[in-house]
Amino acid sequence: MSVWLPSAPCTPGACVESARSLAVLPRAVLRFTAVLALIVVAVVLLPLGGRIPTAWVRRFSRLVVLAAGVRIRTTGGAPATGGVLLVANHISWMDIPLLASVRPARMLAKKEIRHWPVAGALVAGAGALFIDRDRLRALPDTVGRISGALRDGAAVVAFPEGSTWCGRAQGRFRRAVFQAALDAGAPVQPVRLHYRREAGEASTVPAYVGEDTLLASVWRVVSTRGLVAEVDIRPLIPAGSHPDRRTLARAAQPVTHEPAWTHAALVSPGAGAQRPLSPWSLSESAP
Numbered sequence: 001m002s003v004w005l006p007s008a009p010c011t012p013g014a015c016v017e018s019a020r021s022l023a024v025l026p027r028a029v030l031r032f033t034a035v036l037a038l039i040v041v042a043v044v045l046l047p048l049g050g051r052i053p054t055a056w057v058r059r060f061s062r063l064v065v066l067a068a069g070v071r072i073r074t075t076g077g078a079p080a081t082g083g084v085l086l087v088a089n090h091i092s093w094m095d096i097p098l099l100a101s102v103r104p105a106r107m108l109a110k111k112e113i114r115h116w117p118v119a120g121a122l123v124a125g126a127g128a129l130f131i132d133r134d135r136l137r138a139l140p141d142t143v144g145r146i147s148g149a150l151r152d153g154a155a156v157v158a159f160p161e162g163s164t165w166c167g168r169a170q171g172r173f174r175r176a177v178f179q180a181a182l183d184a185g186a187p188v189q190p191v192r193l194h195y196r197r198e199a200g201e202a203s204t205v206p207a208y209v210g211e212d213t214l215l216a217s218v219w220r221v222v223s224t225r226g227l228v229a230e231v232d233i234r235p236l237i238p239a240g241s242h243p244d245r246r247t248l249a250r251a252a253q254p255v256t257h258e259p260a261w262t263h264a265a266l267v268s269p270g271a272g273a274q275r276p277l278s279p280w281s282l283s284e285s286a287p
Contacts, residue, residue, distance in 0.1 A: 076233035
């Protein structure tokens with residue numbers, strides 16, 4: 001792992017609650033099967049690429065989340081059209097279909113994902129912009145490619161925390177990706193993602209952190225009743241409204257409302273490096 005790769009103290013043992021209010025086993029199996037079936041459908045449709053209507057992509061992405069037994073609650077305004085940088089906090093593998101259900105966009109993805117079974121083909125087929133996290137010197141080229149996509153009118157999604165967090169705490173937005181929006185003269189659309197139970201209680205069940213496995217995370221989600229995914233679309237930050245990437249990153253940083261959870265509370269003995277799931281993982285020291 002790169003020495004400048006951002007990390008979080010969140011681990012499955014310290015932060016992720018076990019599935020409660022369990023769904024009956026047949027229903028959980030049905031949900032799990034449905035999610036896998038939708039992934040297979042997505043792979044089959046890959047050759048169509050950009051010819052698939054955006055409205056279909058939104059509906060399909062929403063269906064993936066609903067198939068897992070998770071309700072979606074969207075608040076805030078409508079997402080911007082045209083070239084826009086969408087930035088969100090990062091909690092779960094579900095963050096990606098959730099954002100796509102609001103505004104399909106090109107994702108920033110670490111280059112290793114290209115070689116992952118199934119997921120690599122899905123991400124590449126969706127037009128992801130791959131980045132090399134281990135070569136800081138490649139950063140200007142990466143920023144240039146993002147800027148080019150924004151200038152061409154594409155929406156680009158980034159997770160500037162650089163790592164997944166449990167959801168009751170969050171990391172600081174790294175500022176490097178915001179340079180692309182400044183260079184392209186593109187607006188920034190902040191989005192806050194949060195997971196709760198139907199009763200309103202915050203939940204870390206969907207979190208995908210630390211040494212957690214994807215299958216274990218998916219099973220934990222489909223086995224839990226009453227999960228709600230909240231997508232809060234924050235006001236658009238117009239192009240040119242901030243002079244530099246530092247102030248732009250601060251303005252885009254979503255605020256959590258879980259004051260009982262702090263950095264220190266999440267650190268447990270033996271807590272290791274955080275899962276580098278995020279498509280954007282540049283440290284605050286990046287130029």
